[in-house]
Amino acid sequence: MITLENDRLHFRFPEVHERAECSVxxxxxxxxxxxxxxxxLPPGLGNFPLRHxxxxxxxxxxxxxxxxxxxxxxxxxxxxxxxxDSDFSEPAYPFAVKIATGKVCAVSGEGxxxxxxxxxxxxxxxxxxxWIDGYCVEKGVIRQFIAMPLGEGYTVEEQIxxxxxxxxxQIVAYPMKAERYEAILAEHRxxxxxxxxxxxxxxxxxxxxxxxxxGGLMRQEIYDDPYGLDAxxxxxxxxxxxxxxxxxxxxxxxxxxxxxxxxTAKQYAHAGLPWFDYYDGDxxxxxxxxxxxxxxxxxxxxxxxGETPLxxxxxxxxxxxxxxxxxGPRPVREPGPP
Amino acid sequence: xxxxxxxxxxxxxxLRQEDARFSLRxxxxxxxxxxxxxxxxxxxxxxxxxxxxxxxxAEELDADPDWFLALAGKVSSDLQEIIRRRPELFAELxxxxxxxxxxxxxxxxxxxxxxxx
Numbered sequence: 001m002i003t004l005e006n007d008r009l010h011f012r013f014p015e016v017h018e019r020a021e022c023s024v025x026x027x028x029x030x031x032x033x034x035x036x037x038x039x040x041l042p043p044g045l046g047n048f049p050l051r052h053x054x055x056x057x058x059x060x061x062x063x064x065x066x067x068x069x070x071x072x073x074x075x076x077x078x079x080x081x082x083x084x085d086s087d088f089s090e091p092a093y094p095f096a097v098k099i100a101t102g103k104v105c106a107v108s109g110e111g112x113x114x115x116x117x118x119x120x121x122x123x124x125x126x127x128x129x130x131w132i133d134g135y136c137v138e139k140g141v142i143r144q145f146i147a148m149p150l151g152e153g154y155t156v157e158e159q160i161x162x163x164x165x166x167x168x169x170q171i172v173a174y175p176m177k178a179e180r181y182e183a184i185l186a187e188h189r190x191x192x193x194x195x196x197x198x199x200x201x202x203x204x205x206x207x208x209x210x211x212x213x214x215g216g217l218m219r220q221e222i223y224d225d226p227y228g229l230d231a232x233x234x235x236x237x238x239x240x241x242x243x244x245x246x247x248x249x250x251x252x253x254x255x256x257x258x259x260x261x262x263x264t265a266k267q268y269a270h271a272g273l274p275w276f277d278y279y280d281g282d283x284x285x286x287x288x289x290x291x292x293x294x295x296x297x298x299x300x301x302x303x304x305x306g307e308t309p310l311x312x313x314x315x316x317x318x319x320x321x322x323x324x325x326x327x328g329p330r331p332v333r334e335p336g337p338p
Numbered sequence: 339x340x341x342x343x344x345x346x347x348x349x350x351x352x353l354r355q356e357d358a359r360f361s362l363r364x365x366x367x368x369x370x371x372x373x374x375x376x377x378x379x380x381x382x383x384x385x386x387x388x389x390x391x392x393x394x395x396a397e398e399l400d401a402d403p404d405w406f407l408a409l410a411g412k413v414s415s416d417l418q419e420i421i422r423r424r425p426e427l428f429a430e431l432x433x434x435x436x437x438x439x440x441x442x443x444x445x446x447x448x449x450x451x452x453x454x455x
Binding site: 006010018053054055065067068069070166170239241 | 441452454455
């Protein structure tokens with residue numbers, strides 16, 4: 001089952017195991033420059049609000065209601081990362097989570113399927129993967145998730161399938177098989193070792209439906225599944241469609257103000273606030289998706305079309321980078337004091 | 339020592355073993371209170387802090403905010419607002435579910451509806 005708690009999607013599988021719980025949240029962040037230079041990890045700037053689509057039946061398109069799930073506002077050209085958290089940290093219950101945008105998998109580049117695939121891997125394994133910031137274009141390199149209106153040719157969905165049909169984000173989570181987790185738990189207890197978990201939008205009227213497009217490059221590894229396909233209980237899955245609404249229409253839809261624009265990367269770096277690097281020396285990273293080889297970034301498509309979709313896209317020369325490790329307390333990507 | 343204070347100290351000390359940033363002084367600074375005040379909270383010399391400070395402590399120590407508020411003897415303002423709107427209904431609901439097992443309570447929790455896509 002999935003519940004919505006404090007702007008987080010909470011996945012629970014009590015029928016599998018009492019500890020089979022994890023949560024997924026969508027974090028506001030800086031848009032890194034889209035200039036073909038790999039940048040470190042930007043900070044989290046709070047959660048995007050999430051609302052049940054069913055709460056706004058009279059104000060939403062029928063298509064959005066048919067898909068169910070939740071609604072989230074994003075400004076055009078705004079960036080986002082997805083955070084994965086475990087409720088139990090001693091040890092965390094492992095999950096396989098598939099993330100797609102416009103029904104194109106962000107890890108493999110393949111179309112949506114309701115099961116897990118290993119070759120190429122089309123999911124991330126928790127708790128090893130604490131977050132995902134974009135599309136896996138190369139081993140150790142992703143292109144940042146950037147919100148763009150559907151139908152203008154920027155989204156990954158349109159670049160891969162040629163159609164602007166779905167938009168949004170799709171998630172499905174599979175818990176580890178209970179007996180596999182019990183084995184991990186027994187080993188953990190035997191060791192008696194505590195493991196911590198670790199733009200302003202242009203003023204023109206656009207489609208209220210948003211999709212995600214590939215932005216600038218970022219150094220981030222998507223880890224190879226260390227448990228193997230057999231570890232996941234694919235008889236039990238919970239999935240959710242996250243419709244992305246254009247922030248410009250959020251007030252009309254929900255009666256709430258959308259979040260304000262985040263600071264630009266330049267403003268953030270100028271304030272001396274930290275960027276992040278996350279390195280797990282024990283984990284192997286997956287290769288980039290072959291389907292993403294020919295993907296064009298938002299800035300590249302904008303240049304081809306003679307448009308400027310990304311304002312404030314200047315390159316950054318200096319960033320203060322804080323290194324995060326998978327050991328110790330769960331790594332936190334927050335600005336903190338300068 | 340209060341249960342709230344004891345829990346704050348235990349969580350903070352456990353984190354400090356792995357990371358020196360979880361010293362009393364540094365945690366107090368990040369939460370926005372004086373180290374002496376955090377020390378008194380941990381020892382139970384003062385009542386648990388305000389809702390806002392309790393929530394900042396929960397976030398800092400990676401603890402569930404509702405659990406922390408409950409330990410501090412508080413009900414979060416959003417829950418108070420929910421109860422104020424329909425007090426009889428929610429008071430009765432909570433009483434009815436007082437002894438219910440977790441799975442029974444989860445059956446009345448609203449799920450995110452999955453549709454056709």
